[in-house]
Amino acid sequence: MLGSNLASWFTLSAFSFLDSPQIPLFGPLGASNSTSSSIWDSLNSTVGGRLHIGRPWTKACFSMYENTAIQPNHKECEYVQQNYFNNHLNRSNAFGGFGSTQYEMCMATGDSCLLDWLNPSNPAAHAPTQQCKQGSISPFYIDVRNKDDVIAAFEFSKKEGVTLSIKNTGHDFKGRSSAPDSLSLWMHNLKYINHKTDFVAEGCKVDGQSAITYGAGTQFQDINEFAEEHNLLIVGGSDQSVGAAGGWAQGGGHSPISPSYGMGADRTLQYKIVTPDGVFRTANACQNEDLFFALRGGGGGTFGVVLEATMMAFPSHSFRQANINWPVDNENLKAVLGVFLDNVTTHAQQGWGGYLTPSIGNLVLLTPNLDLKEAEESMKALVDLTTSLGGVSTVTDIPTYTEWFKGWVAGTAGAQDPVGLPIALTTRLVPAKNHESAEGREEMKEGLMNAFANSAFSQIHITTPYGFNGTKGLDTSVNPIWRSVLYQVMLVNSWFWDGKLEDRQLAYSQSTKAVNFLREITPGAGAYVNEADIHEPDWEVSFWGGHYPRLLEIKKKYDPDHILDCWHCVGWKGPSAPQYKCYI
Template sequence: MARLGGVRINLDMNLAPAFGIVPTTLPAFGYGSGPLCGPLAPLASDWAALNDTVEGRLHFGHPWAKPCFSIYNGNKVQPNYEECAHVQDNFFNNHLNRSHAFGGYASTQFEACMATEESCLLDWTNAKNPSSFTTPQQCSQGSISPFYIDVRKKEDVMAAFQFSKEKGVTLTIKNTGHDFQGRSSAPDSLGLWIKHEPEFVAEGCDVEGQSAVTFGAGSQFHDLIEFAEAHGLQVVAGSDQSVGAAGGWAQGGGHSPLTPNYGLGADRTASRFPHTRFDLQYKVVTPDGVYRTVNKCQNEDLFFALRGGGGGTFGVVLEATMMASPRQSFRMANINWPPNNNNLREVLEIFLNNVTTFAKQGFGGYLTPTIGNLVLISPVPDLDEAQDLFKPLVELTTKMDGKSSVAEIASLHEWFQGWVDGRNGEQDPVGLPVALSSRFVPAKNHETESGRAELKEALINAFAHSAFSQIHITTAYGFKGSKGLDTSVHPSWRTALYQVIFVNSWYWDGTMADQQLAYTESTKAANYLREITPGAGAYLNEADIHEPNFEESFWGGHYPRLLEIKKKYDPDHLLDCWHCVGWKGPQEPQYKCYI
């Protein structure tokens, strides 16, 4: 069993940076009477006692760009030019460094308070643009938790839950900040930070030709992929270095270019090997204060919930064990064309005619209209078969003066280095506001010529309403290992060929109208597909924050069972997040920054 250790959970409250100096009153951040700044705010002595309990790991949380500003929460402060330079150098599109900062989020509107337009953000088009951070610009707390706990052990989490229950303080759970729903931040909350620590400390356990990897909840795919490669293994992994492997990715389902052949992340923790002592599992502290081992043999209902029910809902996962496979070579189709609407229409026609076959052959990957690229990988066919399969697309795009090929790559690690770490392609950027929506597209929409024609027009119209869009051929349609009945992911993951995402954004000084327009356009884009895919649903981690009928859209018929499990393990409802199972609704103070 290989283990990647190091878990941090942040409880966001407003303490002094060095806890030896504790303010007698907590500062108000301008958002009203939240649990940290209103009449019910815990006393300084309460915070001191909590800090003692967690052995001095209660810290002050502040926005990542704060060192660049001269005014913070209405008060004059001295900029830290060295720290500011680091933030500026890494502000836009540095996935790993941004994820390693407590106040850093991939989608920066969740560092801010959208509803009040209060933020602490640099110009993502030019982070050294002085007009974004010099006076009269101010740095406001936004949605960053003013206190957090650096969690190192299960007792820290237990203390946080007890504090929340006794003092009425809202909790948030932050892993890496790769979050499109704002579920890992909230104003006036106590944050639980699961911080990145890259050390693996134990070897894998071979079982029936398989093996498994155990890692701490702060582990990111960058390190997990490197570890697997060094040990002759591969794991189902998301296509971003900074995503936490055990956090919301796996707990929400977890898709990957390997999913058509190997299943979802939720499937990789879903099997029990017979005749062994080893179960694929989670270790979690539930809000009732109990540390639990969760697998197919114990706490089975919670095991079901944690494999698709969503992160930040049922407890704080401290460790996960996931199936690994022997390292394999892949056939990779890299199809490129000059991006324009006419070329896209021709590419889409061939793609829609053949994507069902692609999925059945284990091919997974991404089609990105804005850069004119389709990249797919599979370990199933040999090179000659793969070249025949993609011959129509290669010939078409070559005539368009695109450079396309079908080739052999040695491992998933090679793919990850080239198309995720960015050596051979562009990665989706972070460090800017992201108004996102998405939709599953079922295989049945591709069964007839008229269905494919309708779908092509819907996609073209939807793309026109998004600044960035992408087709993710990362569903479990071609996966033969499980029907997924023991996971809580939406059944559409098994019947859809892909999901489509739509993204709009705004500039650092964008107005409320700009923000609303971005979300409205993303919703309009998704509506073109919603109209022709009734009941198909959406991926809860990459969905519209205004997703209609979210309970059905994210979980289908699983929602009633998930709600009962939520009530069982979180009877006091200490964990709540936007559009999560058991969500209290937008009227709660922690959601006052949403628009």
């Protein structure tokens, strides 16, 4: 069984390059039950000494780790405590840190090394009576710096039968970057960005265009800073810690400017990738076209390991921003939803994109397609209503998209989702057809209110390409439903640091209950592969619609032995595989 000797190799200090004797192999999928440390030495040498032991980020706070007494590191613990909850960038910089902390723990058994996310300094969470357990964190990882590191990992996996996982920032709501007893490929330090005004995808004979190329570890914080410095506009996500080349873009990549500029997948021009056969490939519209199709919407972590991506860039320009606020109250929310739903189709066609967050009484939207007078007229009904309710709502010019992004991160223009806590998340894509009649909009309002009532946190993402006229997206593998939906609804429940199995099960079942209010009235719709219920019914159709059969054929072509597998990914082997033993 995977990891059956986990505690022993931590006690023995695992590798000979850490002065260890022969040790058990941690992931013998069909391999022998042990392997000599020289095998690990060889892998470490092959990857330039960048094979490391993966530890829980909070280990420094504990006195017991895997049944062994250890010495806490108080200075390191203090840093972790200060950055534990809702510090997006610092958490993403730690190999053992994940945005959704249930993927640091083993949900099924409760094995974990977690602090109290409501009060990270709470000593009860890490007192000597508390045990730090490895949970779902990969015990070993390669700090990937080039294609040869990935090729070596694939060769090692095939020879030794070790499960591979791929991680950048750990901002994955479905746990695909986390797998107990796996060898992880940590892409986080592949960071670089360059801009070309005349980029041409390799092998293509077309006119050049403005584009940025970036390494797999590059985050949206990096990209927005680069864009601001070079007066560029890039379709990007709304969390500064998310990696731009990974699951975000490969899953489709929605953005508050998608109503005007399309999805990340629409704007991606090229990928550099190592496929599971150990071949380094360039995928674009002119070579490896099938792989390029799969990588633009088919989901990360299954077709190969992306090292680099190139995306279209546009000249920076101004936007109109609507910052709509109202006193938090259910009746107020119902009134705001009524006006929002009456106008959302028109707003989408006008290029408005953004986020509605009930818990803080805020709707923030931006568009480049209207001038200030037109924007004020477009938002008049919402501004008048919320002002009458006692809110302060404005429509203003902002000089750049980056200016909005800074306000979003700072909490002055809406607020991004928190990280550093368990997030039992579900979502639903809501079609425009549900808004064509007054009866349909009333039904949707009631469905939303019921869904919100069964969620600890909720949000409406007006981030679909409904109003985008640049492409119908047929050359990507993004579920075609994205082109006819107006928004995505996100619903979240959670539990406390010392929650029991029944608490974790309740949070997930409560989230499923919440989203069912919307599933029932949106038949034939779907969910976003990156932000969906881990128990999503009919997930192949929900995530990819009619594209799934083709995606599965591409998966079989490039990974016939299923070296790469992840939860609800194309070609998923199912929940019985040992790497999924911690899901519930």
